[in-house]
Amino acid sequence: MKAYIQTDKSGEFYNVNAFIANEGFKHFGFETEKFYRIEEINDKNPENVIVGGIGNVRKRLEILGITRNQNEIDYPIELQKYLGRRIWKSTLETVLAEQKFNIFIKPDIETKKFTGKVFKNELDFxxxxxxxxxTKVLCSEIINFNAEFRCFIRYKEILDIRRYKGDWNKAINLEIVKNAISDFKTQPNSFALDFGITDDNKTVLVEVNDGHSLGSYGISSQNYAKFLSARWSQLTNTTDYLNF
Incomplete structure (x- = not known):
């Protein structure tokens, strides 16, 4: 069992997530090896996990000849009732032409083209x-969240929940999270449900994120390794040795 961990040019782990993943996989007896460029890896065994940025993980799948669904999870149809706001697809050019401002916009397909944000006027384009x-985009009505939480889901169970933004005194409604997990019939083996707490104290879904390249957000190194392993093994149709 082996895990390849991404580094920067100097050979140091490229961020804290890589360090934590390294600790987690080593804890479970994995051999870990650093890499800077994904092309450096000559190993063709799909069982060996790749820990790195989203571009490197997807490039590795391509090298292995594995076809990945190009569509992001974002806002699954099964979970629309948890969104609490209108979300629609468009193009950046259409939004500008229609002068639709003060909405949140993020790329739909070309996820690395720009970071999602609120577009307030023409200057933002x-x-x-x-x-x-x-550019195909996802548009969303603005909603104010007083706190936001990342719920790490692994094999349809809550692995951990971490507040990553806002008021520490706000509490997430766990029943809503559990109901969302149950309703998400097409869910991958690991993913994150991001929920926010609104001004009227409602727990509303922010978005859904695939589990293959997510940050650790403070979860334990062991849980992080389990989380990454669950999704990698599913994508590569290999055994998840941390499925316990």
């Missing part, structure tokens, strides 16, 4: 518009 190749 500078450098992003390409009329010859419109």
């Amino acid at each position: 500078i450098g992003l518009i390409d009329e010859n190749s419109p």
Whole structure:
């Protein structure tokens, strides 16, 4: 069993997530090996886990000849009732042409093209518009969250919940989280449900994130390794040696 962990140019772990993953996999007896560029890895065994940025993980799948669904999870149909706001698909160019401002926009397909944010006026579109190749985006009505939580889900069970933004005194409604897990019939083996607490104290779904390249957000190194292993083994159709 082996896990390849991404580093920076100097050979140090590229962020705290890589360090924590390394500790977790070593704890379970995995051999760990550092890499800087994914092309450095000559190993063709799909069982061996890749820990790194989303681009490197997806590139590794391509190298292994594994086809991945190009669509992100984001807002599954089964979970629309938990969103508490209107969300729709469009293109960046259409939004600008229709002068629809003060909405949250993030890329739908080209996830690395720009970071999702609130577009307030024409200036926010500078450098992003390409009329010859419109950028598909997801648009959302603005909702104020007083606190936001990441719920790590592994094999349909809550692995951990971590507040990553806002008021520490706010509490998430666990029954809503459990109901969302139950309703998400097409869920991967590991993923995150991000929930926010609104001004009227409602627990509302922010978004859903795939588990193959998520940050640790303070969960234990052992749980982080289990979380990453569950999704990698599913993507590669291999054995999850940490499925316990």
